[in-house]
Structure formats: C-alpha cells, structure tokens
Amino acid sequence: MNKLREKVRKLLKEGKVAGYVGYMLKDSHPLPHFFTKERLEEVDQAIVAPGDARYPLDKLLQQVASRYPEEIFAIQVRGCDERGLNELYKWGQLDPEKVVLVGVACPQDQADYCECPGPWASVIDSGEKCQPVAKSKRVARIDALGEEEAFKEWLGYFQKCIKCYGCRDVCPMCFCKECSLEHPDLMSTGLVPPDTIFQLVRAIHMAGRCIDCGLCEENCPADIPLRVLYKKGNDLVKDLFGYEIGSLESGPSPWKFLGDESTLETKPM
Amino acid sequence: MSDTNFEPKIIGFFCNWCTYAGADLAGVSRLQYPPNIRVIRVMCSGTVSPHHVLRAFQKGADGVLIGGCHIGDCHYLRGNFMTIKRMRFLQDLLKFTGCEPGRLHLxxxxxxxxxxxxxxxxxxxxxxxxxxxxRLKLAARAA
Incomplete structure (x- = not known):
C-alpha cells in the first residue's frame, strides 16, 4: 500500500497528473475517491479496495476526462480495469496519452472467484502476481448441458430480471448515449420481466468488449449469471475472429471493420 | 398445436442486389416454394443487425433466413463480410443459451x-x- 501511496503522492506533487481516481475509506466504507494536489494529505488514506467493494473506476474516469479533456489523470487499475482502458482507447472514448496507470495485482482468491485470465495490470504498484484462470468452469458447465436444458436454465434466469438496467449502468464499457435496450423498436417497453431477448441483446453488445470485471453480476439484484453469458461471448469472439479483449496488440475490435478478406463459411442448413 | 397444422412464420431478410433479385427470378420462372416466408428487402445483408433477428424471434418468428450476395460479389464490396461475422457469432450465442441456432440460417x-x-x-x-x-416464441407467449 505504501508503494502505491508514494507513487500517487509523487505524481500529484510533481504535477504530472491533475488527479488520481482511486479508493478511500469513508466511514469505514471503501469508496471511490478523486485525489488532488490541493488535498495531498488524503493520499495517506488511499487504499486498494477489497475485491467485494469494487467500483467502475474506468467509467468515473471517462466522466472526469470528458469534462477536462486536456488534463492527465492517474487511475487505479486491476487487470480487468486495464483491459477496459485499452478497449476504451480503441473505441475512442479515452486518450491513452492522458492516462497514467497505478496498477494492482489481485490476490489468488479474487482471481479464482472471477475465473480471471489476467488478474494483474501491466504495472504493479500493489500486490503480487498470482495464478491466472485460463478456463471458466461456469461456462464449461453450461456448455455441457443439452440445448433444451440450457434454454430452461437461461429462461429461468431471464425471467427473474426486473429490468433495472443495473448491469448496463455499472458497466465501464457501456458508453453509448442511446441504448438499444431502451429503443422501443427493438425492445418491448413497459414489461417486467422484459423480453426474453433482453439479456441476449446485451450479450451481443458485450461480445468482444466485455472486460470480465464482473460488476454487472455483482450489481444484479436478481442474481442473473451475466458474467457466464459474457464470458462465453468473449470466448466465441476469440474462437471466430482471434480477437483478444483488452489487448492493444490484437488490433481493433472485429465489429469495427469489415476486413480485407472473409474466411468464415456459412453453416450448412 | 398438432404438428400437422403447424404453419411456421419465417422472416426473410434479403439483400436488394442479389437474393431479392434471385427471389424475383424464382417468381418469374414460376418456381414453387412455400408461402411461409415473409420477405423484408434490405439494401445489404450487412445492414441486418443481430437486433433485428432477435426481435423477429421475440415477436414470434419460427425461423429467420438471411440472404446475401456471395462473398466477393457484394454490391458494396465487403458488406457481407460483416453479415457472416455477425450471424456466425449469433448462431453460436443462440446455441449456448439453448435458443435453437438452426432457426437462423444464412x-x-x-x-x-x-x-x-x-x-x-x-x-x-x-x-x-x-x-x-x-422455444423463444412459446416463452414469450407464456410470459
């Protein structure tokens, strides 16, 4: 923790960044906090939030950055948050030149809980690298089900939805100004539970974009295993298009360009 | 509903330049095909979003058929590259959720x-x- 605080203090003091988006204990609650040079003493209370008290810092940074586009900001990132930043750079929502990383490596129990394939940031200022989880058991379980059984299970989850839009509102990757989920031509309005396709539409939008932070699932009051759905979407995007989510090396998202050639074959009837 | 009177509703999204013209040719050649298909003409199959397919299923379509130009023949050069990306992905996603991927054909x-x-x-x-x-239709009706 001291290493992290030291880095943040230095960045703020030397004026390298205009602010730092991190966490602080407030009335014993770990909450997101915006640290500035003017209140440098607060940095003594900067923390790494425990795994079950995470917030979409990427989303907060987008708001701050759009308000002050000329300024550089530092932000605390876990592996997932950094994947998120990389995707947001690609989608033109943030400028990589204006972001400084304060990296965190997640502990093993967090990585196991998330089934995270990359539980650390490229810079580590707190924590140590642990064993990543390459394959999700939760996805494998559904994969092994028969089609009818899988449908029954998903339908059961989808029908619990109370259409609170919590999954979308917490999602650091949901930056659209207009949302298909609220478009009356694409989704029935005034229904609870919503259309059965509600979660599928979101899954399509998340494919190749979901950074697997799991905030949607933690936020969901109906306990829908959204993460499993989006994890599978990402697996499919990787299998079909070879696209690694959140990696700067793998180029733009396959949904962003047509491609120079098409190697996919149509499925036989 | 007994199987014998089941008349499925099928939605067809056909591109203006190839498949829709192919349908026209089938018509003027007086070729017979079942009337269960409802055709929506689009300028390019690449304009068909997964939203439209899912919306069709939600609203009670039993099948969705998408027709486009062969790869390389797209009027807009590469529009159908996106069609196949989207539809292959959607078919696999439908499979994972048990929503009968065979009902969507490209x-x-x-x-x-x-x-x-x-x-x-x-x-x-x-x-x-x-x-x-x-299944999606039955679930939507039951809700």
Whole structure:
C-alpha cells in the first residue's frame, strides 16, 4: 500500500497528473475517491479496495476526462480495469496519452472467484502476481448441458430480471448515449420481466468488449449469471475472429471493420 | 398445436442486389416454394443487425433466413463480410443459451440463382416445420 501511496503522492506533487481516481475509506466504507494536489494529505488514506467493494473506476474516469479533456489523470487499475482502458482507447472514448496507470495485482482468491485470465495490470504498484484462470468452469458447465436444458436454465434466469438496467449502468464499457435496450423498436417497453431477448441483446453488445470485471453480476439484484453469458461471448469472439479483449496488440475490435478478406463459411442448413 | 397444422412464420431478410433479385427470378420462372416466408428487402445483408433477428424471434418468428450476395460479389464490396461475422457469432450465442441456432440460417444466393432460392426456402421451411414452434416464441407467449 505504501508503494502505491508514494507513487500517487509523487505524481500529484510533481504535477504530472491533475488527479488520481482511486479508493478511500469513508466511514469505514471503501469508496471511490478523486485525489488532488490541493488535498495531498488524503493520499495517506488511499487504499486498494477489497475485491467485494469494487467500483467502475474506468467509467468515473471517462466522466472526469470528458469534462477536462486536456488534463492527465492517474487511475487505479486491476487487470480487468486495464483491459477496459485499452478497449476504451480503441473505441475512442479515452486518450491513452492522458492516462497514467497505478496498477494492482489481485490476490489468488479474487482471481479464482472471477475465473480471471489476467488478474494483474501491466504495472504493479500493489500486490503480487498470482495464478491466472485460463478456463471458466461456469461456462464449461453450461456448455455441457443439452440445448433444451440450457434454454430452461437461461429462461429461468431471464425471467427473474426486473429490468433495472443495473448491469448496463455499472458497466465501464457501456458508453453509448442511446441504448438499444431502451429503443422501443427493438425492445418491448413497459414489461417486467422484459423480453426474453433482453439479456441476449446485451450479450451481443458485450461480445468482444466485455472486460470480465464482473460488476454487472455483482450489481444484479436478481442474481442473473451475466458474467457466464459474457464470458462465453468473449470466448466465441476469440474462437471466430482471434480477437483478444483488452489487448492493444490484437488490433481493433472485429465489429469495427469489415476486413480485407472473409474466411468464415456459412453453416450448412 | 398438432404438428400437422403447424404453419411456421419465417422472416426473410434479403439483400436488394442479389437474393431479392434471385427471389424475383424464382417468381418469374414460376418456381414453387412455400408461402411461409415473409420477405423484408434490405439494401445489404450487412445492414441486418443481430437486433433485428432477435426481435423477429421475440415477436414470434419460427425461423429467420438471411440472404446475401456471395462473398466477393457484394454490391458494396465487403458488406457481407460483416453479415457472416455477425450471424456466425449469433448462431453460436443462440446455441449456448439453448435458443435453437438452426432457426437462423444464412445463405448466399445470387440474382441468377432462382432455383437455389426456391430450394433454400423449401428446405428451410421443411426444417422449421420439423422443429416445431420456436422455444423463444412459446416463452414469450407464456410470459
């Protein structure tokens, strides 16, 4: 923790960044906090939030950055948050030149809980690298089900939805100004539970974009295993298009360009 | 509903330049195909979003057939590259959630392929009749 605080203090003091988006204990609650040079003493209370008290810092940074586009900001990132930043750079929502990383490596129990394939940031200022989880058991379980059984299970989850839009509102990757989920031509309005396709539409939008932070699932009051759905979407995007989510090396998202050639074959009837 | 009177509703999204013209050719050639298909003409199959397909299923379609130009023949050069990306992904996602991916079919049919058009529609309709009413539709009706 001291290493992290030291880095943040230095960045703020030397004026390298205009602010730092991190966490602080407030009335014993770990909450997101915006640290500035003017209140440098607060940095003594900067923390790494425990795994079950995470917030979409990427989303907060987008708001701050759009308000002050000329300024550089530092932000605390876990592996997932950094994947998120990389995707947001690609989608033109943030400028990589204006972001400084304060990296965190997640502990093993967090990585196991998330089934995270990359539980650390490229810079580590707190924590140590642990064993990543390459394959999700939760996805494998559904994969092994028969089609009818899988449908029954998903339908059961989808029908619990109370259409609170919590999954979308917490999602650091949901930056659209207009949302298909609220478009009356694409989704029935005034229904609870919503259309059965509600979660599928979101899954399509998340494919190749979901950074697997799991905030949607933690936020969901109906306990829908959204993460499993989006994890599978990402697996499919990787299998079909070879696209690694959140990696700067793998180029733009396959949904962003047509491609120079098409190697996919149509499925036989 | 007994299987014998099951008349499926099938939505077809056909591109203006190839498959829709292929359908026209099938028509002027007086080729027979089942009337279960409702055709929506689009300027390019690449404009068909997964939203439209899902919306069709939600609203009670038993099958969705998408027709576009063969790869390389797209009027807009590479529009159908996006079609196949989207539809292959959607088929796999439907499979994972048990939503019967076979009800969504993509076929490249050129303006000269009238017989292929009629055959595709015939085969697809037969297949959908065999599958019966769509699970998504039944779930939507029950809700």
């Amino acid at each position: 076929e490249w049919i050129s303006a000269a392929e009238g017989p292929k058009f009629a055959e595709t529609v015939r085969n697809f309709t037969e297949k959908i009749i065999k599958l019966g009413p769509s």
